[in-house]
Amino acid sequence: MTEPADLLVRNIGQLVTCEPALGEGPLGVIERGAVAAAGGRICWIGPDARLDGEVVRCAAARVVDAGGRVALPGFVDSHTHLVFAGSREHEYAMRARGATYQEIAAAGGGILSTVRATRAASVDELVALGRPRLDLMLRHGTTTCEAKSGYGLTTADESKMLEAIRRLDAGHPVTVVPTFCGAHEVPPEFKGRTDAYVDLVVEEMLPEVARRGLARYVDVFCEEGVFSVAESRRILEAGARLGLRAKFHADEFVTLGGAGLAAEVGALSADHLLKARVEDIARMKAAGVTAALLPGTAFFLGLPYAPARAFLETGLRVALASDFNPGSSMGLNLQLVMTMAVSQMKMTMEEALLGVTLNAAHAMGLEAEIGSLRPGKFCDLLLADAPTWERIPYFYGVNHVARVIKRGSVVWEA
Numbered sequence: 286m287t288e289p290a291d292l293l294v295r296n297i298g299q300l301v302t303c304e305p306a307l308g309e310g311p312l313g314v315i316e317r318g319a320v321a322a323a324g325g326r327i328c329w330i331g332p333d334a335r336l337d338g339e340v341v342r343c344a345a346a347r348v349v350d351a352g353g354r355v356a357l358p359g360f361v362d363s364h365t366h367l368v369f370a371g372s373r374e375h376e377y378a379m380r381a382r383g384a385t386y387q388e389i390a391a392a393g394g395g396i397l398s399t400v401r402a403t404r405a406a407s408v409d410e411l412v413a414l415g416r417p418r419l420d421l422m423l424r425h426g427t428t429t430c431e432a433k434s435g436y437g438l439t440t441a442d443e444s445k446m447l448e449a450i451r452r453l454d455a456g457h458p459v460t461v462v463p464t465f466c467g468a469h470e471v472p473p474e475f476k477g478r479t480d481a482y483v484d485l486v487v488e489e490m491l492p493e494v495a496r497r498g499l500a501r502y503v504d505v506f507c508e509e510g511v512f513s514v515a516e517s518r519r520i521l522e523a524g525a526r527l528g529l530r531a532k533f534h535a536d537e538f539v540t541l542g543g544a545g546l547a548a549e550v551g552a553l554s555a556d557h558l559l560k561a562r563v564e565d566i567a568r569m570k571a572a573g574v575t576a577a578l579l580p581g582t583a584f585f586l587g588l589p590y591a592p593a594r595a596f597l598e599t600g601l602r603v604a605l606a607s608d609f610n611p612g613s614s615m616g617l618n619l620q621l622v623m624t625m626a627v628s629q630m631k632m633t634m635e636e637a638l639l640g641v642t643l644n645a646a647h648a649m650g651l652e653a654e655i656g657s658l659r660p661g662k663f664c665d666l667l668l669a670d671a672p673t674w675e676r677i678p679y680f681y682g683v684n685h686v687a688r689v690i691k692r693g694s695v696v697w698e699a
């Protein structure tokens with residue numbers, strides 16, 4: 286006998302479960318569906334007409350009338366740089382006049398300007414800056430996100446960022462899962478001494494982060510001029526020994542072999558992958574690594590998009606994330622990311638929706654808990670003001686989300 290339901294979501298026009306066994310087509314769609322939850326987890330899902338006969342509810346159960354709206358799993362954003370101080374509009378203006386990422390960095394701007402501002406900020410300030418960003422994520426349908434450190438680049442400042450992430454997670458309906466990304470850049474005081482900085486990351490930062498339980502994942506910016514494959518391997522393996530799963534920036538601007546390294550170390554995901562080698566894609570597939578593609582970055586920077594079809598055709602799982610960050614992707618709306626995936630990377634609408642739900646949960650190792658709607662998973666779902674779910678990527682640039690339910694509670698309404 287299961288626990289009686291304390292939440293019923295009824296009168297759903299189209300219920301998209303992302304579980305093919307539960308409904309029609311690859312997304313498991315149930316027309317005129319309903320969902321019941323107990324203690325924050327889904328306990329029943331099916332056609333509304335069967336709910337009364339099949340679901341035992343407690344007397345105080347809340348009934349949410351979806352009013353014929355579409356219901357979807359809460360979106361999962363597997364790659365964000367949520368916490369940072371400062372702002373870089375002026376760089377975007379420079380870029381609009383023709384400056385490249387590398388030129389802006391060479392002029393002392395770029396990521397190091399965010400590092401200066403973030404080092405100068407207190408934990409309280411970082412939390413205060415992060416909270417309204419999380420509010421925006423929530424109202425656009427994101428119920429879980431990953432968030433990285435990586436703008437501190439000292440042991441104290443990286444820990445400070447992760448502490449801010451921990452407080453944001455504790456104080457907000459959106460679940461925020463922390464990634465240690467101390468190897469996001471070589472800080473200016475280590476210029477020309479990357480080896481010594483990698484020593485600091487491996488010998489001091491990672492043990493401190495692990496000791497304090499500040500992160501679940503470890504990330505490295507594996508890129509020409511930043512961290513080589515060998516340096517990245519050293520950091521990711523050190524993280525693995527401390528229980529941190531790898532998910533990292535790989536093969537974004539230059540073909541270095543980061544995708545192959547992701548396969549070698551058994552990463553949860555390799556992210557960006559614009560320049561991944563074909564043979565490394567096959568290795569990722571064999572190793573079960575999820576490809577996390579970040580079309581918002583290409584969109585914002587005006588660069589070519591990742592070859593999504595090449596990944597999909599090998600059978601690789603493809604997640605889509607925002608890469609929300611102040612330098613290369615100042616956007617967090619995953620509805621719009623779906624449209625970019627469809628129009629620019631030739632993904633199907635179904636592939637795009639799976640990219641921001643179930644496959645994104647895989648990219649975070651959380652697929653047993655979130656990313657689709659089925660009994661046993663958390664009741665994280667959103668109601669969209671749309672006659673069909675396809676309206677969401679089709680009618681782009683606006684917010685279709687009308688209501689968000691997180692772990693069985695209504696946490697946002699339009």
Ligand SMILES: [Zn+2]
Pocket residue numbers: 364365366534608610
């Ligand atoms: Zn990133």
